[in-house]
Amino acid sequence: MSNALAHPMVTAYLASVEAEAAVLSDDRRRDLVADLREHIESVLPQGFDDAAVRQALDRLGSPREIAAAAIAEEPGVQPLRPESSVRTAVTLGMMVLAAPFWVVGVGLVLAVVAAVRIWRSPSWTDRDRRMGVAGALSPLLVTPAAAVLLGSSGRLGAAEVLGAFLIAAVIPLAVAVHLGRGAARLRPQAA
Structure with missing residues (x-):
């Protein structure tokens, strides 16, 4: 070579x-x-x-x-620091679990708490933080949009609503996997 x-x-x-x-x-x-x-x-x-x-x-x-x-x-630049795996799992779990509960309001609270925890965490870059906040709050837009698309035939039943929630859960789940991998890479450094 x-x-x-x-x-x-x-x-x-x-x-x-x-x-x-x-x-x-x-x-x-x-x-x-x-x-x-x-x-x-x-x-x-x-x-x-x-x-x-x-x-x-x-x-x-x-x-x-x-x-x-x-x-x-570099002045003013702080290195990424690991959080405990439990704290990371709780934060990302709240983000994922929020999606199906948006309709009852509990999901909104979980998503906002998850977004705040992601934003304040030292484990992710600014780009990852922005992605995490957007992922946590994405069901707010995706759920109604998916419900409209699934109910475009004039019928919005339980199956369509369930489908809309499942579609809305995909983005937070994908973002949680990405953030979880990023946080896991930092943990060996702490040992």
Whole structure:
């Protein structure tokens, strides 16, 4: 393999650095990854093998260490911190369980509490927080829209209402899975 940046270990390493540095601005994160790309290209000899790639990446340090150093250099940027798995599960569970209960008002309360907990959590980037709040509140728009679509034949019975609630639960569930995975990646750091 002649292109060091196309090597699977290098692409995985750079992707990991980018994920670990998610709290940095887009420009700063791009600069960090570009600097690493340049360095990796310069240190790998022609005709390199897997052992040379592994050695070059080991000398750089772990993606978490590189990201932590870059974050520490940025004023006002706080690293992501893990929450307990129970707190994360409760928050995301409230978000998912809120969808079927919007009609009785309990869902609205659960969704708002989940949205506030997501927004205040140190476990997610601003982008993930925005996605979480939108996911928690999405049934407010999706449930009536789905009910209108399902009831377009002129009949809005129990099956159509149940279908609307199930459709509305898909977005919070998908967002909860995404946020849960992001929070789980932080937990080994706490150990």
